Amino acid sequence: MSEMSGNTLKSCLQQLKCHFTWSLLEKETDIDVIEERLYNQMIFLVTKNKYMVYNLMAYVMHLKGFYTKAIANLQEAEEKIKENNQDGTDRRYLVTYGDYAWIYYHLKQFEDSQNYIDKIDKINKELKLSPTDSQDIAEIYGEQGWSLIMFCGQYYEKAKECFEKALELAPEDPEWNSGYATVVYRLEGFNGRRCSASECKSLPLLKRAVELSPNDAVVKALLALKLQDLDRGDEGRIYIEEALEQAPNLPYLLRYVAKFYRRAGLVDEALHVLKISLDIMPTSTFLHHQIGLSYKYQMINKKKAFKKKNFQNRQKHTEEIDECIKKAIFHFEKVLEYDKLFVLAHIDLANMYSEAKQYQKTEDTFKKVLTIADLIDEEKQQIHLNYGHFEEFFKKSESEAIKHYKKGIQITKPSKFREYCEDGLKSLGERRILRDHRDALGFGLLGFIYKNNGKISEAIEWYEKALKYDPYNEDYLSDLCDLKLMI
Incomplete structure (x- = not known):
């Protein structure tokens, strides 16, 4: 195949809906961990949609450069689809065939790649869909949602959107209801997020998922955990015991x-x-x-x-x-x-x-985790909170604790970890003032907290008190000037 036709083929491949076009980035996760997780699902997971596990494993094998294994996993996916294709339609093959086409493209077997594109076109015609409409299939949205959940927590929001679209097309499907309930449950507690009873959206979703999939012991366990979150542990215990009775060795x-x-x-x-x-x-x-x-x-x-x-x-x-x-x-x-x-x-x-x-291992571990690429804001806040606690309570270093609490507060993303950093810094400031009512640093710390929360007048008041006892402090003077310009 010529370079021109090879480019044309890639243009067609980029229109497909499969793992290769879902922006599942290797840098976002540890591929070996994903592989291990998928391998365990192959053994223990009980679902008619197990083919999705093999499809994702094929993509993981591609990322690792193991194309023979990738093809073997797609062959397994085909077999699983055949075993459970009760309605006789071929729409479940669309993602598998898309993955095949991409794998063969990477192997420079362009004719084989084109053959799978042709198979996808044939299925679209049978379903009376254009290539651009082929995404409007519940199975494609659902599989994308599960793949995003499996890959990493940073993709949970996107997974939620996928399950919502799948449910628009197939509102009674047990698998997509379970997926939607699961991802909403995970988002409510993701990276220390808080979810009050009035804000909780996962509880009714988990209850519906259990109604539609009464034999799904794992969803029952998630429902039990959510009830426990909401101080309804006795009710949750009932679901835990039911789930254990159903699948005691899962x-x-x-x-x-x-x-x-x-x-x-x-x-x-x-x-x-x-x-x-x-x-x-x-x-x-x-x-x-x-x-x-x-x-x-x-x-x-x-x-x-x-x-x-x-x-x-x-x-x-x-x-x-x-x-x-x-x-x-x-x-x-x-x-x-x-x-x-x-x-x-x-x-x-x-x-x-x-x-x-x-203590040296403690320091080394905190420093190491801060070097991880693409840390999200809540993770950074949690690290600085714990690093601050270590410095304050174990190393007895107020100055280092202050540094980390401040870093946690300066990350403006609302979270309980940011609040705890505020509490830690406020406690340090108030203790210093109690020990010495002329302690400029104590007043400055309180000014810092109010400034970073947008409470301008309160911040000005505390910084003016700090400057009363440390009149030449450049940081306080600079912050106070900035605050007065905001009025």
Whole structure:
């Protein structure tokens, strides 16, 4: 095929609706983690749409340069479609054939690539759709939504839009209802976001998904967790028990069951369930992270008990606390061994190093996580919040804590982590003023908080107090000048 016709072929390929045109960027995630996750889904996932797992795996194999494996996965996808193609239509093949066409294009097998484009055209004609209208198929929107969810959290908003479009076309489809409920649930808690009962949109969606898919134990578990979020844990426990009865050995379910138990304070029960799951999926980053969190909560509970009770054997109790810290560190390190971009695991590991008094490792871990490319605002705020806590409470360095709290506040994205940075900075400022009513820095910190929240008159008041005791401070003078120009 000539260069001219090769360019024409690529122009046709770019019109297709498949993984190669959905902007699934390798830099956004750890491809090895995605591969592991998909491999586990191939084994354990129970759904008529399992072909979507193989399609996405084919794209992942392309990213890794393994084209023979990519084609093998597309062949598996075809087989899965044939097994479950009850209505006899070929629309489920459209994404698979699009992926085939792109794979063969990359292999420079242009004739094979064109053959799959022709197959897509034939299906579109049978469905009485033009090539540009072929996107208006629920299965395409739904598969795109699931692929976006699987790839990384940064794509959740786009996944939500895809499921909404799928449901416009097929409102009763159980798979798309489950997908929509799942992504809305995840968005409500994504990167520390808060969702009050009045703002909660996922609860009715999860209830509808359970009604349409009563045998989907995983969706039931998500519903249980959402009820727990809304302080309706007893109601959630009913769904957890139903889900466990339906699928007692399903790893995807057990990890959510463990999360429910841990948040209910049943840490031993959570660890029991997680260890069963880990035997089945030993490289699961989610499971290792949840086990690490469970040991962290055991440590917290033992510390609380240690303060309240007069233990006869204090050394034994201290050893138990140290063992929890050691085990938490082991599992958080395992997470990062398998997924170096797991931001929350970096933060949790750094905090556990602090508990173990391994302060250099704490610093190194915080510095390392701050170098991860494409951190979102909430992640940066959470890192600076925890880094600030470390400096304030473990290193006893107010100046370094102030630096990190300020950085968290200067990221203007509203989040609970930004609020906590404000609380930390405000507490430091107020304590300094209590110790010395002439402390200019304390007044300056309060001025900084009000300035970054757009409360101009209050900020001016605090900066003027700061300058009363430190009249030549250039930072205070500059901020005050800027604030007065805003009036």
